[in-house]
Amino acid sequence: MYKLYTHNDLDGVGCGIVAKLAFGAKVDVRYNSVMGLDTQIERLFEQEKKLADYHLLITDLSINEENTKRVEEFYKSGGKVNFIDHHKTALHFNDYSWGKVQVEYEEGRLTSATSLLYEHFLDNQWIQPSKAVDEFVELIRQYDTWEWDRNDNVKAKQLNDLLFMFSIEEFEEKMTSRLVTNPSGFEFDDFEQKLLHMEEDKIERYVRRKKREIVQTFIDGYCTGVVHAESYHSELGNELGKEYPHLDYIAILNVGGKKISFRTIHDHVDVSAVAGKFGGGGHAKASGCSMGKEAFVFYVQDVYPLDPIRADAFRNRYNLKESPKGSMYENKQGEKFFICPINETEWVIEEKEKPLEDAFESYQNAENYLKRNYGAWLSRDDVYVNYLVDFYLKQKA
Numbered sequence: 544m545y546k547l548y549t550h551n552d553l554d555g556v557g558c559g560i561v562a563k564l565a566f567g568a569k570v571d572v573r574y575n576s577v578m579g580l581d582t583q584i585e586r587l588f589e590q591e592k593k594l595a596d597y598h599l600l601i602t603d604l605s606i607n608e609e610n611t612k613r614v615e616e617f618y619k620s621g622g623k624v625n626f627i628d629h630h631k632t633a634l635h636f637n638d639y640s641w642g643k644v645q646v647e648y649e650e651g652r653l654t655s656a657t658s659l660l661y662e663h664f665l666d667n668q669w670i671q672p673s674k675a676v677d678e679f680v681e682l683i684r685q686y687d688t689w690e691w692d693r694n695d696n697v698k699a700k701q702l703n704d705l706l707f708m709f710s711i712e713e714f715e716e717k718m719t720s721r722l723v724t725n726p727s728g729f730e731f732d733d734f735e736q737k738l739l740h741m742e743e744d745k746i747e748r749y750v751r752r753k754k755r756e757i758v759q760t761f762i763d764g765y766c767t768g769v770v771h772a773e774s775y776h777s778e779l780g781n782e783l784g785k786e787y788p789h790l791d792y793i794a795i796l797n798v799g800g801k802k803i804s805f806r807t808i809h810d811h812v813d814v815s816a817v818a819g820k821f822g823g824g825g826h827a828k829a830s831g832c833s834m835g836k837e838a839f840v841f842y843v844q845d846v847y848p849l850d851p852i853r854a855d856a857f858r859n860r861y862n863l864k865e866s867p868k869g870s871m872y873e874n875k876q877g878e879k880f881f882i883c884p885i886n887e888t889e890w891v892i893e894e895k896e897k898p899l900e901d902a903f904e905s906y907q908n909a910e911n912y913l914k915r916n917y918g919a920w921l922s923r924d925d926v927y928v929n930y931l932v933d934f935y936l937k938q939k940a
Contacts, residue, residue: 546587548599549603554603554656555656558657560722561670561680562600578833598623601628602626605630625663628659630815643659658683658684674728674729675721682699754783757852758852760845768783780806784807784809785808789915792817803842804831805829815830821834821835856920856923861928862923865906869883869884872913873922880894882909882913892913
C-alpha cells in the first residue's frame with residue numbers, strides 16, 4: 544500500500560492523479576494546505592501502527608524539522624519513503640537518501656512536483672505512459688511554473704480554473720477516468736468548455752474591479768502593490784503586474800483566511816524570499832505565507848490609510864504614452880510632469896520645464912521612476928489640453 548501526502552493546489556492534485564493512475568485503490572491520497580501537512584504527518588507517525596506496511600510519498604510540500612527526523616528514522620529502520628519537490632526552499636532535503644528536490648531540468652525548463660513524480664514512476668515502471676498523461680502533466684508543469692503565460696498556453700490556465708469549479712475529489716475522479724479512457728490525447732469536454740467560458744467572463748469582471756482597489760507602498764525596499772482578494776489570486780497577480788509594471792510585486796491579502804499570496808512578473812524579484820521572511824515560501828514568481836502579526840502590520844495596518852493607485856487615462860487621443868511631443872502625468876499634490884524623448888534611445892522627466900533626473904534608457908524606465916517616487920498617473924486629454932493652453936498664454940504674456 545502507498546500513502547501520498549501532497550498539496551491541495553493544481554500541482555499537488557496532479558501528483559494525486561498520477562498516483563491513482565499508477566496504483567489505483569492501493570494508494571491513499573491526502574491533500575493538504577501548506578500549514579496542514581505537518582499535523583497530518585505527525586498524526587500518521589503517532590497513530591499508524593502498521594506504517595512499515597506502507598510506502599510513504601510526500602510531494603509538493605515541505606515538512607518541519609521534527610517530522611524530518613521522524614521520516615529519517617522510519618527510512619533507516621527499513622521503511623520506504625520518497626520526498627519529491629521542486630521548490631528551491633526545499634533543496635536541503637537532497638541531503639537525505641529519500642529526498643529528491645529539483646528546481647529545473649538540465650535544458651533550463653522549470654520542474655513541477657507532478658512532472659517529477661510522473662518521471663519517477665516511469666523510471667520505476669510503476670505507470671504506463673500515454674499521450675494523454677504526457678499532455679496532462681505538461682499542462683500542470685506549465686501552469687505551476689508560469690510558462691503558460693509566456694507560451695500563451697491558455698489550456699493550462701483553464702485546467703487550473705476547472706480544479707476550482709469542482710471539489711478536489713470530483714476533479715480527481717473526472718481527470719483520472721478521462722486519462723484512462725482517452726489515452727490518445729487530453730481535451731476538455733463540451734460541458735467543461737461552457738463552464739470555462741462563463742468563468743473567463745467572471746474573472747475578467749473581478750480583476751477589473753480589483754484594479755481600482757490596489758494600493759502602492761514600499762516594503763523592505765520593494766515597491767509593492769497591495770490588494771484584498773479572496774479569489775483568482777494567480778489571474779489577479781498576473782494582470783495587476785502587467786497593468787502596473789512599476790510595482791516589484793503584488794501582495795494579495797485574504798484576511799478571512801489569514802493568508803498572503805505574492806506574485807511578480809519580474810525576473811529581478813524573488814517573492815519566495817519575500818514570503819520566507821514571514822515563514823512562507825514557494826516559487827520565485829509565485830509564493831505565499833500565513834498572515835502573522837508582523838505581516839499584518841506591514842500589509843494591512845500600515846497600508847490601510849493609503850489611497851488606491853490612480854489608473855492612467857485610457858481613452859486619450861492626444862496625451863499618449865511615448866509621444867514624441869512628450870507625455871503628461873500628474874499626481875494628487877497637483878504636480879505636473881512630462882516624459883520627453885531627448886534622442887532615439889533616451890527619455891527625460893521634466894517638471895516645471897526642468898529635468899528631475901538623468902536620462903532614462905527607455906520610456907518604461909522613466910514612467911516606472913515617476914510612478915514609484917511621485918505616485919503619478921497619465922493625465923486625461925482635457926487636463927493635458929488645458930495645461931498647454933495655459934502654458935502658451937503665459938508665454939505670450
